[in-house]
Amino acid sequence: xxxxxxxxxxxxxxxxxxxxxLVDGTVIAALLQxxxxxxxxxxxGADRVIDAxxxxxxxGGVDCHTHMExxxxxxxxSDTFESGTRAAAWGGTTTIVxxxxxxxxxxVRDSLEAWHAKAEGQCAVDYAFHMVLGGIDDAALKEMDALxxxxxxxxxxxxxxxxxxxxxxxxxxxxxxxxANNGALISMxxxxxxxxxxxxxxxxxxxxxxPVYHGITRPARLEGEATxxxxxxxxVAGAPVYFVHLSASEALExxxxxxxEGHNVFAETCPQYLYLNLEDHLGAPGxxxxxxxxxxxxxxxxxxxxxxxxxxxxxNDLAVVATDHCxxxxxxxxxxxxxxxxxxxxxxxxxxxxxxxIYQGVVMGELSLERWVETCSTTPARMFxxxxxxxxxxxxxxxxxxxxxxxxxxxxxxxxxxxNMDYSAYEGFSIDGKVDxxxxxxxxLIEEDEYLGVKGHGVYLPRGLSSYLQ
Ligand code: DUC
Ligand code: ZN
Ligand code: ZN
Numbered sequence: 490x491x492x493x494x495x496x497x498x499x500x501x502x503x504x505x506x507x508x509x510x511l512v513d514g515t516v517i518a519a520l521l522q523x524x525x526x527x528x529x530x531x532x533x534g535a536d537r538v539i540d541a542x543x544x545x546x547x548x549g550g551v552d553c554h555t556h557m558e559x560x561x562x563x564x565x566x567s568d569t570f571e572s573g574t575r576a577a578a579w580g581g582t583t584t585i586v587x588x589x590x591x592x593x594x595x596x597v598r599d600s601l602e603a604w605h606a607k608a609e610g611q612c613a614v615d616y617a618f619h620m621v622l623g624g625i626d627d628a629a630l631k632e633m634d635a636l637x638x639x640x641x642x643x644x645x646x647x648x649x650x651x652x653x654x655x656x657x658x659x660x661x662x663x664x665x666x667x668x669a670n671n672g673a674l675i676s677m678x679x680x681x682x683x684x685x686x687x688x689x690x691x692x693x694x695x696x697x698x699x700p701v702y703h704g705i706t707r708p709a710r711l712e713g714e715a716t717x718x719x720x721x722x723x724x725v726a727g728a729p730v731y732f733v734h735l736s737a738s739e740a741l742e743x744x745x746x747x748x749x750e751g752h753n754v755f756a757e758t759c760p761q762y763l764y765l766n767l768e769d770h771l772g773a774p775g776x777x778x779x780x781x782x783x784x785x786x787x788x789x790x791x792x793x794x795x796x797x798x799x800x801x802x803x804x805n806d807l808a809v810v811a812t813d814h815c816x817x818x819x820x821x822x823x824x825x826x827x828x829x830x831x832x833x834x835x836x837x838x839x840x841x842x843x844x845x846x847i848y849q850g851v852v853m854g855e856l857s858l859e860r861w862v863e864t865c866s867t868t869p870a871r872m873f874x875x876x877x878x879x880x881x882x883x884x885x886x887x888x889x890x891x892x893x894x895x896x897x898x899x900x901x902x903x904x905x906x907x908x909n910m911d912y913s914a915y916e917g918f919s920i921d922g923k924v925d926x927x928x929x930x931x932x933x934l935i936e937e938d939e940y941l942g943v944k945g946h947g948v949y950l951p952r953g954l955s956s957y958l959q
Contacts, residue, residue: 490514490931493532495523497541497892499882501548502863510546511535512888515930519884541892544925547862548882549583549614549889550844551869554733554757554811557587558607562834563825567816567909570611571944573840576907578613578934578942580841581924583889584870584879584950586617588645592653593624597632601641605949612947614929615887617875619643619676623653625660633667640951642874643674645733648715649682649784658722665726672954674872675723676731679715679740680707680785689831700778703830704767704786709794712785713739720747720754729753729958731872734813736762736785738797745806753958755872757809758798760846761837761914766790770914779823780912782833783813799855802864809872810847810864814840818911838908844891845899845920852921874953888931897923907940 492512499508499520511519511531521528532538557573559566568576570587577585589604591597601620608616620641622629633644646661647654656664661677668675688706692698697705716732720743723730735741735756747754761781765771767789770781781787788794801807815836817823826833839846847865850856856864870880877886899920903913927935934942 491535492537492539492931493535494539494541494546494890495532497544497546499546500858500862501881502859502867505858510882510890512928512931515888517882517884517886517888520882539892539926543894543896545858545893545895546882547891547893548866548880549891549927549929550581551584551866551875551879552577552582552812552814552840552843553586553809553869553873554759554813555585555587555840556813556815556836559588559590559815561815561836562832564817564822564834566836567818567822568814568838569909570608570616572909573814574613574616574947575940575942576841578927578929579907579924579940581844581891581893581927582840583614583927583929584616584875585614585840586619586873588621589618590621591623591629595624597622597629601636608949610945613934613942613944614947615950616947617873617950617952619645621645621654622656622664623647625656625664630663630667633664633673634671637671637673642672642952642954643676644668645676645678647678647682648719649678649680649685651682651686655682658718661719662722662726665723665728669726669728672958674729674731674955674958676733677719678734679712679719679732681711681715684711693829693831698829700776700782700830700833701767701772703782703833704771707784707786709737709739709788709792712737713743716740716743720752723754724752729755732756733811734759734762734785735807736788736794738792738794741797741801741806745801748806755808755957756806757811758802758807759811759813760839760843761787763795763798763850764846765914776827779826779833780819780914781837782823782830782835783815783837784835799850802856803860808864809869810843811869812839812843814838816908816910820911837914838910839914841906841908842901842915844924845922846915848893848922849920871956874955875950876956888928890928891924892926894923894925895921897925899923
């Protein structure tokens with residue numbers, strides 16, 4: 490089956506060109522000069538021709554931070570691999586990297602197998618795994634080498650959530666020493682969880698139990714402190730470090746300093762930190778703020794966090810936009826913490842909206858079109874060892890392609906989204922653009938507002954080492 494995509498503007502991390510694209514089976518076969526004899530003959534021989542006039546033709550989105558079915562606080566993230574990857578496809582994301590989770594006391598291998606069992610045969614788009622190490626001991630450390638060899642080349646550690654996922658500095662250092670040897674990338678949840686738990690307990694004892702206290706008891710300073718500590722540990726170990734869901738200027742400053750000194754320090758942010766804030770969202774009247782409880786938390790609008798994060802994306806101090814998609818419904822899930830913010834499951838769903846929300850950054854003049862593609866597709870693929878199979882429109886790469894229409898609009902709402910959530914964190918947001926057509930490995934998944942995918946089309950991707958460290 491061949492597909493010829495004509496009249497579009499192909500956008501890459503480095504430029505934009507009027508180029509036709511020939512897809513053969515599951516891969517991109519050629520980029521062709523419009524009107525050239527090769528383009529004319531490719532079009533006439535193609536099984537299907539897609540007219541991309543007026544549209545951007547971009548590599549499918551790569552969301553390197555999702556939590557389908559994550560067990561958290563006595564419940565599970567409400568998207569399964571089936572529903573979550575279908576929603577991803579609707580939003581132009583054609584690859585996800587989810588976090589297989591080893592909690593304290595669990596065996597790493599068993600935890601990974603459980604994640605494979607949840608995902609296999611369920612996904613609409615391709616998927617890979619990072620491994621969360623929530624219980625670092627000799628056995629877990631030894632397992633790291635084996636996992637890298639089989640394509641799990643990044644490990645997430647938590648400086649937060651004592652007793653659940655938390656690692657102390659000694660455990661972090663030991664895991665980083667392993668990564669320094671085996672080429673893995675350590676991803677870090679950088680918040681000082683020991684101090685946060687003290688603040689949260691004190692707030693609850695004062696009767697401050699509303700959702701907003703989730704944010705107030707997780708000060709930006711404690712993200713900055715943990716970020717600095719993780720950088721110092723990484724430097725001692727001689728390992729790279731990648732900060733997930735960076736939310737605060739204080740943390741960004743530490744990352745920027747380390748990068749200026751030439752260290753392999755990388756960071757991602759997420760749309761919620763670019764658009765939502767503590768006062769208006771986490772502090773919404775009644776229990777509404779529960780829908781915005783996530784960690785790291787939304788930050789105050791009194792500070793320049795959002796402005797700084799957009800700047801970080803421009804300057805590459807923030808290399809990636811991921812979602813930290815971790816949806817919970819209000820009913821029966823967020824409601825668990827109606828009387829105590831500490832019992833609200835942490836997470837916001839957004840896998841469907843990342844490409845749109847960051848495209849809106851282009852419209853607002855915060856980012857270039859190329860930087861949109863780079864932060865949402867090319868760099869995550871490179872960072873996590875999936876490039877050039879993913880993240881680029883080039884001969885030989887998987888035919889994961891999105892046609893994006895800058896002349897159409899997207900209204901975000903719980904009434905129209907496809908995630909398994911009973912509210913939308915971005916309700917009422919209007920985007921000056923729209924995901925028009927989504928192709929995964931040569932198969933059209935979204936066309937004319939219709940889902941044409943099937944579960945099981947997406948397969949597990951073993952990953953290589955990060956391109957940024959070779
Ligand atoms: N943050 C969240 O908001 N949810 C799950 C885990 C995390 O680190
Ligand atoms: Zn985290
Ligand atoms: Zn996460």
